[in-house]
Amino acid sequence: xxxxxxxxxxxxxxxxRAYPRVIGMQREKSWMLFDVFLPxxxxxxxxYIYRAIGAPPEFTGFVVLGGAMTAYWMNILWNMASQLYxxxxxxxxxxxxxxxxSRMAILLGMAVGGIFATTIRAMxxxxxxxxxFRVPMAPTSVPALIGVFxxxxxxxxxxxxxxxxxxxxxxxxxxxxxxxxxxxxxLVSGFYFPVRALGFLVALGASIVPITLGLDAMRQLLYxxxxxxxRFLSVGVELGMLAVLGAVFLFLAHRALRFFEALARRExxxxxxxx
Amino acid sequence: MGTREFSIETQDLSxxxxxxxxxxxxxxxxxxxxxxxxxxxxxxxxxxVLGPNGAGKTTLIKILATLLSPTTGTARVAGVDVxxxxxxxxxxxxxxxxxxxxxxxxxxVEENLWMFSQFYGISSGEAxxxxxxxxxxxxxxxxxxxxxxxxxxxxRQKMNFARGFxxxxxxxxxxxxxxGLDVQxxxxxxxxxxxxxDQHPDRTLLLTTHCMYEADDLCDRVAIIDQGRVLACDTxxxxxxxLQGEAVFRLKVDGDRDLGPLFDGTGGVExxxxxARDGHTEIDLILADENALVPVLTAIQGTGARLLSLEKRExxxxxxxxxxxxxxxxxxNGGGDEPPR
Numbered sequence: 001x002x003x004x005x006x007x008x009x010x011x012x013x014x015x016x017r018a019y020p021r022v023i024g025m026q027r028e029k030s031w032m033l034f035d036v037f038l039p040x041x042x043x044x045x046x047x048y049i050y051r052a053i054g055a056p057p058e059f060t061g062f063v064v065l066g067g068a069m070t071a072y073w074m075n076i077l078w079n080m081a082s083q084l085y086x087x088x089x090x091x092x093x094x095x096x097x098x099x100x101x102s103r104m105a106i107l108l109g110m111a112v113g114g115i116f117a118t119t120i121r122a123m124x125x126x127x128x129x130x131x132x133f134r135v136p137m138a139p140t141s142v143p144a145l146i147g148v149f150x151x152x153x154x155x156x157x158x159x160x161x162x163x164x165x166x167x168x169x170x171x172x173x174x175x176x177x178x179x180x181x182x183x184x185x186x187l188v189s190g191f192y193f194p195v196r197a198l199g200f201l202v203a204l205g206a207s208i209v210p211i212t213l214g215l216d217a218m219r220q221l222l223y224x225x226x227x228x229x230x231r232f233l234s235v236g237v238e239l240g241m242l243a244v245l246g247a248v249f250l251f252l253a254h255r256a257l258r259f260f261e262a263l264a265r266r267e268x269x270x271x272x273x274x275x
Numbered sequence: 276m277g278t279r280e281f282s283i284e285t286q287d288l289s290x291x292x293x294x295x296x297x298x299x300x301x302x303x304x305x306x307x308x309x310x311x312x313x314x315x316x317x318x319x320x321x322x323x324v325l326g327p328n329g330a331g332k333t334t335l336i337k338i339l340a341t342l343l344s345p346t347t348g349t350a351r352v353a354g355v356d357v358x359x360x361x362x363x364x365x366x367x368x369x370x371x372x373x374x375x376x377x378x379x380x381x382x383x384v385e386e387n388l389w390m391f392s393q394f395y396g397i398s399s400g401e402a403x404x405x406x407x408x409x410x411x412x413x414x415x416x417x418x419x420x421x422x423x424x425x426x427x428x429x430x431r432q433k434m435n436f437a438r439g440f441x442x443x444x445x446x447x448x449x450x451x452x453x454x455g456l457d458v459q460x461x462x463x464x465x466x467x468x469x470x471x472x473d474q475h476p477d478r479t480l481l482l483t484t485h486c487m488y489e490a491d492d493l494c495d496r497v498a499i500i501d502q503g504r505v506l507a508c509d510t511x512x513x514x515x516x517x518l519q520g521e522a523v524f525r526l527k528v529d530g531d532r533d534l535g536p537l538f539d540g541t542g543g544v545e546x547x548x549x550x551a552r553d554g555h556t557e558i559d560l561i562l563a564d565e566n567a568l569v570p571v572l573t574a575i576q577g578t579g580a581r582l583l584s585l586e587k588r589e590x591x592x593x594x595x596x597x598x599x600x601x602x603x604x605x606x607x608n609g610g611g612d613e614p615p616r
Contacts, residue, residue, distance in 0.1 A: 009396030019381040019386070023584025027381050027422075091377040095438075098340050099394035100366040106394070265361075266344045268292055271337050 013101040017032025017109025018116070021079075025117045035071060036124035042131070043067035043125065046192045047133050057136050058226040059193075062219055064129030066191035068122040069211055072156060073185060075118040077178040080160030081167050083110055085174040088270070097270060103257045107164055111157040137222060145221045148235070152240040158249030159210060165257040169264050185209055194219060194230035203232045210245050213238040282446050282479035283316035283339060288348035289503075290334050300319045308334040310503035311348065316496075321469070323494030324483040325592060327604055331503035332483035333372075336448045339481070340370045341438070353445055369444030373451035380424030382552040384434050385425055388441055395442045402441070409437035412467050414460070429456050436464055437610060440471065453489065461489075469493055487592040487604055499596055506599045511592060518590035518598060521545060522562040527583040528575060532556045537574050540609050543567025548603040557581055561598055 025031065043063055050059040087093040096106050129135060139145050167174045188206040189195060195203040195212055206212040217238040220227045232238070264270045290309040296302045309331040315339045316322040324332050337343035339352050341361035350357045353367035379385040385406050392402035410416045413433040423431060436452055449468070453461035464500040472480050484490050491511045492499045498508040505512060528534075531551040538560070562568060565587075575582060588594075596604050 005396060009394075012396055013360040016390045019390055020382055023386070024379075024381045090377075090379075091372075091375045094340075094342055094370070094372075095377055095391060096394070097342060098365050098368060098370055099391075100362075101394045101396070267291075267340065268343055270342050 009101050009103045013099075013105035014112060015110040017106050018113035019109075021055065021110070021113025021117045025120060031117075031121060035121040035227070036128060039067055039070060039125050040128055042070075043129055044133075056226060057134075058223040060133050061135045061137065061223060062194060063192050064126060064133060064135050065218060065222070066193075066215060067129060068126040068192055069119045070186065071122040071125065071216055072153070073189075073209075073211055075114045076156060076160040077161070077182055079114050080107075080110060081163035081181075082174040082178045084164050084168050085170070085172075094271060097261065103261065104161070104254055107161040107253065107257070110164070111161060114160075115157065116151055139222050140224050141221060144235070144272075145218060146215060148217045148221065148239060148242070151246065152210050152218075152237060155210035155242045155246035155249060156214070158246045158253060161253035162249050162256055163262050165253055168257070168260045168269075171268060185211075188212070190215060194227065194232070196230050196232045200232070205265065207241060209246075210242055213242050213245075217242075281315045281354075282316065282318045282320070283321070283322070283349045283350075283352055283481060285312055285314045285339075286348055287313055288335070288350050289346050290331075290338060290343065291346045294301070303330075307503050309345070311601075312500070312503070312553045314498055314505060316479060317479060318479050319472070320495045320506070321472045321482065321493060323490040323497040324481065324500055325485070325487060325490040325497050325596070326483075326500035327485050329502075330485075330500045332485075332500060333450055334503075335500075336370065336372075336450045336483060339533045340368055341365060344522065366492075367445040368448065369439050369442050369446075370448040371439030371450065371452050373432065373449075373454035374428075376431060377435060377438075378431070381422060383420050383422050384410065384426070385419040387434065389436055391438050392441055394557045397442065405441050406437070406444075409440055413437050414463065423537065429460060432456060433460065433464075435538045440467075443475075444478070446481070446528075449480065451483055453484075453486070453509050457476065465489065466492055477565055485604060489598065491592050497592065499592075499599060500598050501596075507595065514592060514595045515590045518561065518594055520564075521590075521598075522565045522568065523588045523594050524560045524562065524568060525584075525586045525588055526558045526560065526575070526584075527555050528558070528580040529555055529583055530580065532578070532580055534558060534575065534578070534580075537578060541567075541570055541574050542608055544571065546597050546601060549598055550603075550605070556580075558602065559594070559597060561594060576596050 007224065046063040047060050050063065082095060088245060096103070130137065170177070187196065189209050189212040190198065190203070195206060195216055198206070203212065216232045217235045220231050220235050277344050289307065289311055292306045292308055293303040296304050299379065299545045306364070312331070312335060324335060326332050334343065336348055338345050339357060341364050342358050342359060343391070352364045355367070355376055357364050369569065382390065383401070389399065389402050389405045413436055415430060415433050415437070418426065418430060423434065426434065432455065439447060439449065453464055456464070468480065468482070472478060494511060496508065496510050497514060499506045499514070534549055538544045543563045544560060544567060545563055547558060549556055549558040560571065562571070572582065584606060593604055
């Protein structure tokens with residue numbers, strides 16, 4: 001197959017696999033309740049705690065932004081990392097594997113579809129949060145804010161693709177591992193408070209999850225004065241780290257996918273369902 | 276790249292699974308799913324692999340489709356080694372497994388098929404044209420816009436059947452494609468399979484089945500497989516001819532009787548099976564020749580059983596299987612596997 005045909009198949013695969021997620025949003029409206037209203041209740045709890053102790057209004061902004069970003073981390077755990085396990089259970093994995101296309105394209109399709117669907121949910125939480133809690137927003141640079149956000153997504157979904165390849169080998173354990181990573185990451189990544197509050201070393205360790213850096217940088221760009229005393233690293237350093245993480249995760253995902261696919265084929269795990 | 280004389284070629288192909296033993300923690304036992312299987316399928320052939328459940332048919336297909344590595348032996352598909360170069364093999368193959376539940380419930384039938392076509396780089400326009408044609412073939416045209424979670428199991432299987440042909444693969448693996456389908460639908464799909472291979476002499480189709488009628492009706496050649504081993508491989512006619520020197524009879528006697536010990540001691544009985552059905556016992560006998568029938572009937576009479584019917588039959592693949600394995604396909608499948616009409 002020549003390069004042009006390969007590229008064409010790659011792009012078609014990305015769009016083909018993204019399609020179910022894009023179209024699924026329009027066909028199952030229950031996400032508005034489960035993915036916007038319910039997370040907003042969680043956000044409300046933190047907002048009222050901050051208000052009760054008389055914290056500045058910017059803290060409401062920290063929480064709403066973090067609440068919106070939880071949608072992405074949930075998407076990474078349940079619809080990226082463990083997705084190949086679901087695909088195996090549904091009978092799709094075998095068809096993905098035997099298709100003459102790049103596995104990375106399939107994962108990228110999952111990621112693109114996931115980003116689209118999750119962004120709508122996250123926007124729902126963000127907009128509702130801003131309106132309900134009258135959150136002040138004064139970004140110093142909108143392009144920088146968008147840049148940080150996009151780079152965070154690249155690194156985050158790179159991590160998701162890497163985790164998906166690891167989960168290719170694991171069966172039912174995937175469920176437990178995804179559970180294990182959910183709440184602790186909400187805590188150590190500072191979804192509801194500036195991560196620096198946990199101490200520099202903890203924040204540094206938590207930076208392996210790109211949302212930690214992304215959230216901190218976005219908060220700095222939205223509330224520069226308030227973040228003076230809470231910032232973890234400078235926005236420039238965090239941007240650089242996000243770029244490195246994105247590149248490393250994508251590279252490792254590519255390598256791990258090949259390695260674990262071969263290993264799973266040897267051990268017969270690609271075809272065993274419900275294990 | 277290897278020779279391309281055969282579309283599929285296996286040499287001493289084995290697969291051993293190591294599974295945990297419940298009774299002994301930490302220990303594993305070995306299950307031989309495929310045992311030194313050697314096959315050669317020519318381009319343009321519709322090749323059948325006939326065997327009971329658990330015979331190793333699916334394991335064979337999974338290895339050929341690059342989903343499973345063999346423990347030992349070699350396999351080549353379209354001239355390419357499946358272990359050394361699985362990526363290249365995948366450019367040439369397609370696969371449909373009977374009873375599979377692939378696809379996304381929120382998508383319609385045509386959307387699901389379109390999605391899979393994209394993984395093969397087929398343009399949307401071409402894919403939609405082929406999807407329309409194939410849905411007509413499998414009788415799902417009126418369900419094209421139905422979300423697949425509204426489909427019955429049989430309809431979903433038809434959709435997956437269409438998916439297999441959508442990409443027009445050079446080598447297509449059909450793993451029990453008609454399992455669980457109603458008689459009419461199974462017949463329609465069988466006709467299409469035969470028609471497709473006749474219209475595409477450069478393609479190869481490997482079909483596994485535990486239904487001897489399907490293998491006999493469809494396949495150019497059949498390999499009979501049991502407990503991972505290939506026991507025989509030839510055209511259905513040649514396989515049946517191998518029993519021509521012998522006499523094949525079906526008897527029915529009243530009551531539910533265990534006549535096994537009786538036949539074990541009767542001269543001239545090469546193989547037999549017996550099964551209780553609706554208050555009588557049905558016995559299939561392969562005798563060395565017709566003269567062996569008299570002592571058999573005398574022995575039955577001696578038990579007090581009443582002979583209800585006696586029929587001399589032309590040998591079928593079922594008889595070939597009985598001759599090779601010592602039990603019928605139906606028994607090997609756990610019973611209840613009626614041949615389709």
